[in-house]
Amino acid sequence: MLFCDMEGVAGISVWEQVNGGAALYEEGRRLYTAEVNAAVRGCKRAGATEIVVIDGHGAGGAWNFKSLIPEQLESGASYVLGHAWCRYIAPLEQGCDAVLFVGAHAMAGTPDGILCHTVSSQAWYNATINGTLVGESGIVAAIAGSFNTPCVFVSGDAATCREVKALLGPKVVEAPVKEGLGRYSARHLPASDACALIEGGAYKALAARNWPDPLRFTAPVSFDVELATPDRSVDMVGKPGVEVVNPRKIVSTADTFWKAWDQFWYR
Numbered sequence: 314m315l316f317c318d319m320e321g322v323a324g325i326s327v328w329e330q331v332n333g334g335a336a337l338y339e340e341g342r343r344l345y346t347a348e349v350n351a352a353v354r355g356c357k358r359a360g361a362t363e364i365v366v367i368d369g370h371g372a373g374g375a376w377n378f379k380s381l382i383p384e385q386l387e388s389g390a391s392y393v394l395g396h397a398w399c400r401y402i403a404p405l406e407q408g409c410d411a412v413l414f415v416g417a418h419a420m421a422g423t424p425d426g427i428l429c430h431t432v433s434s435q436a437w438y439n440a441t442i443n444g445t446l447v448g449e450s451g452i453v454a455a456i457a458g459s460f461n462t463p464c465v466f467v468s469g470d471a472a473t474c475r476e477v478k479a480l481l482g483p484k485v486v487e488a489p490v491k492e493g494l495g496r497y498s499a500r501h502l503p504a505s506d507a508c509a510l511i512e513g514g515a516y517k518a519l520a521a522r523n524w525p526d527p528l529r530f531t532a533p534v535s536f537d538v539e540l541a542t543p544d545r546s547v548d549m550v551g552k553p554g555v556e557v558v559n560p561r562k563i564v565s566t567a568d569t570f571w572k573a574w575d576q577f578w579y580r
Contacts, residue, residue, distance in 0.1 A: 314404045314411070314462075315352055315390075316453050319345045319370040319380055320418035320428040321469025323490035323507035326499050328428065333376025342380050344504055345370070345416060348468065348490070350387040351508035352415045355515025357389050364390035365404045369453075370416075398432075399453060399578065402571070405460035411524060412457045413515055417469035419476050420448025425493035426472040438539040442570060443530045450477050451528070452574070458528035459571035465525065466518035468511045470499060484525040488514035529570075536565045536573040552576060 319331045322344050330341035349366060356364050370380045379394045386392055393401050419426025421438060431437050431448050440447055442455055450473065454464045467477040468488035478485050490507040491499040502510065518524075540546055543560030550557055554576040555565045565577035 314409050314457075315349065315356070315364065315366045315413045315415055316369050317345075317349050317352075317366060317381075317415040318418060318449070318469075319372070319416055320430075321416040321473055321490070322348050323501045324504055326427055326501075327497050331370065331372060331380075331428070333372035333374050333380070338372070338376075342382050343385075345380055346382045346385050347504055347508055348511055349381060349415055350385070351512040352413060352466075352468070352515045353387040353390045355512040355517075356413070356519055358512075358516045359519035361519060363404075365393065365409075366390050367393045367396070367401055369398060369449075371398060399456060399574065402456065402460070405457060405462055409457075409460070409462050411466075411519065412453065412462055412464040413466040413518065414450055414453070414464065414477065415468050415511065417450050417467055417473045417477070418448075419470065419472040419493075420446065420451070423448075423472050423476070423493075425470075425495070426476075427470045427491065427493045427496065427499050429472070429496060436541055436545050438541055440539070441535075441537045443535055445480075445530075447480070448473075448476060451480050454481060454528040455530065455570040456574060458530075459569040461527050461529075463524045463527045466515055468507075468514065481528060482525040484523055486514045486518035486521075532568045533566050534568065534570045534573050536570065536577060538563045538577075549577075 329335040329337040419429040421431040423429040471489040474487035491501040565573045567573040
C-alpha cells in the first residue's frame, strides 16, 4: 500500500503548488503524479502482485484527496481517490505486506521541514501517541502497526526521511528528493532524478524484505492532540473514548491506535 502526499515532492516549496485551484497547483499535480508513478514502477519491478495507492493530500474543495492526474497514472495499480484522510484500511484488514510513503512531509515545527505541519497547519500544534511526538507519517505508521503491517520506505525532504527513520528505525529505505532551507525554500533534485531515486528505493525496499518492525504501542494507547485555538475542540465534546482535557487538548484512548484514531477522526 502506498500512502501518498504532495508537500514532500521535489520541486514543491509553497502552498500555491498544493492548494486546489491555486495558480501553481497544476504544476504541483504533475510533479506529484510522476513521483507516485515512479514508486508504483518500483513496486512492480520488485514483484508486488497488488498495489493500492492512496491519495492522502487534502488539497481543499473538489480537489480534496484527488490531486493525482487520472489519465497519467501508471498501470498495474489501483488508486483510492476522494476518500477521507487515513480512513481507508481495507488493504490492512486483508493482510497488506507493507506500507510505503511517497511525497511525505515533516511534522509541525520542523525548522528545515518544507511546508511542515501535522494534519492541519491552522488547527493543530502537536500530536503524540503514548507520549511519542508524531507527524502524519507517524499516524499512518501507527495505524498500519495496529494491523501488524510495517512501513518500509519514505520519500520526501531530508527532514521527513530523518523523522521517519528516527521513529521506525534504520531499516526504512529513504529517498530524500530535496533539502529544506526553510519552510518555503529548498535545494531540489530535478523531477527526473527524483523519480529515478524513488523507483529504485521502492524496488529496494520491497525486494530486500529487510523490513523494520511494525509501529505498535502498549495498551492503553493514548492519542493526544494539542490544538491551536479553543474553538477547535467543540466538535470533540461527547465523543465516546475522547476527552476534552482543556480547550486546547484532546485525548483519545483505546486498546489499539486504530481504535483511538477511529473514535477521534471523522466520527
